Amino acid sequence: MMNRWHYVKRLLPIFAALAILLAGCGEPDTSTLLPQGPVAQQQYDLMKLSISIMIGVVLIVFALAIYVLIRFRRRPGQTDIPVQVEGNHKLEILWTVIPILLLVVLAIPTVRTTFNLAHDYSKDPEAIKVKVTAHQFWWEFDYPELGIKTAQDLIIPTGKKIHIELVSTDVLHSFWVPSLGGKMDTNVGEGNINTMYLEAPNEGVYRGKCAELCGASHAYMDFKVRSVDEQSFDGWVSSMKASVALPADxxxxxxxxxxxxxxxxxxxxxxxxxxxxxxxxxxxxxxxxxxxxxxxxxxxxxxxxxxxxxxxxxxxxxxxxxxxxxxxxxxxxxxxxxx
Ligand code: HEC
Ligand SMILES: [Cu+2]
Known part of the structure; x- marks a missing residue:
């Protein structure tokens, strides 16, 4: 008894450290676990489904294993070898069919979501088109239909589909806004464009990251998506198009x-x-x-x-x-x- 408590005492700090670490996963502007838009929501739903299935399987398998360990343990004074069982058709079919069914249950929504998220909004007149170019170590946002370019902060109107084309000028980067969706690689070369879409129903700032090791300052390759109401967005577009005076001095x-x-x-x-x-x-x-x-x-x-x-x-x-x-x-x- 003394001995066991000793182990628990040693493990406690590890569990405490893990709890603190996991507690960091809760910011609505950076967490995949607190989705802030329909794309992130669909990805989160898939995660929940697969984790629920896994938890179910783990619980049932552990329960069976513990039952067998206790029920068929060696009793005091028992010296003979138990009956050896080799093969059981019914059981074998059962534990082959159950995983197949589980995979089907997992596959149907996964395939459906994958196709949903690949929907092409490039021809949708309502969608805002943004060409995202990744550079070592900054992000360029080009709105070809609006004739403006900006960097670091991607400004979008709430509730609209944002059709995104991704390219890179140097090495492989990856575009990721955890609370809105992604991630998607940016490739080098115009012939190798990845596309995706995002949508933010609510106004807010959502932090983004480069998610592919791309050089010395990869960890600093941050950006933000800022969603504003449509009127503010239109105002922003005109303010970005207004002519800019050079320094007066x-x-x-x-x-x-x-x-x-x-x-x-x-x-x-x-x-x-x-x-x-x-x-x-x-x-x-x-x-x-x-x-x-x-x-x-x-x-x-x-x-x-x-x-x-x-x-x-x-x-x-x-x-x-x-x-x-x-x-x-x-x-x-x-x-x-x-x-
Ligand atoms: C040789 C090209 C070059 C010259 C010259 C240059 N810059 Fe830059 N500048 C860059 C690059 C590239 C970046 C992006 C760096 C990064 O974030 O990785 C940058 C980033 C910046 C930023 C941050 C931009 C942002 O979106 O947050 C500012 C501000 C800036 N430069 C100001 C200046 C000023 C002022 C000068 C003149 C004194 C200057 N730069 C000269 C290439 C240049
Ligand atoms: Cu990068």
Missing amino acids: ADIKEVFTKQCLSCHAVGDQGVQFAPNLTGIGSRETIAGILENNKENIKHWIDKPQEVKPGNLMPEVDLTEEELDGIAEYLSGLKSSIKQ
Whole structure:
């Protein structure tokens, strides 16, 4: 008795640690277990079905095994070998047919859901089309029918189907918004486009992740889906299309145009190699991971490699004044969506 308690005492901290670990799986903006849209809901329903079947099988098999262990145990004084049974047609058919039936019960909804989720909304005039391009280590969101491009925060209207085309410019990444649906790989090459759809009935922010090890800063390749009502969405689209003024200060303007617009774009100026900076002042984050404030914008521009090792933004030589002026300008580039 003493001995057994000793073991329990040793195991308790392990169970406590596991409980704490599992308690982390409960945020509605990141959890597959708290689905926030019909795609995630269908995936969750499948998980529940297969886990229920598994639990049922485990319980029945364990109950039978425990019954047999106790019922047919060796009794005191028993020395003879029990009757040896070899083969029993009825039992063998029974334990072959039951798993087949269970697999059928599992297969029908799985196949049906798989086909449902593969539904193609690319021709649906009501659906919003988004081309998602994964880059080391950021996400580009292009709305070809609306003529706008953005990065890091995918803005969508509530209740609409979002038809998503996925590609990558460098290596394999994977697009995953746990509470809305996914995950789906992004392949290299236009001939190799994966498609999927998402839908968020409620307004909210849903965190997304790159789910495929893609390089040094893979763990920082975060993004967000933000669903807003349709009117706010339309307002956001027009604010993203409005023309954007360059920095008012002539020196800052020159540095910004030379050093930054060689990769970035604001409004219709610049190059689309790096994240489009239109509306960056209203984004939740800088580079997908830093809280959006002027200090962090400065920190990013000054030392991007410190924040995301291996990313493709070089450290640009700027004076403190230029750095400050550019950060000030960028935090003032607002879209109509507030944080
Ligand atoms: C050689 C191309 C290049 C140049 C030049 C460049 N950047 Fe970048 N920039 C990038 C890339 C690539 C990223 C995305 C990095 C990542 O998140 O992996 C980026 C990200 C950013 C971001 C974060 C964007 C977001 O969506 O959150 C800001 C802000 C930024 N750059 C500002 C600047 C400023 C200001 C300058 C000029 C001083 C500049 N960049 C010059 C390539 C460049
Ligand atoms: Cu990635």
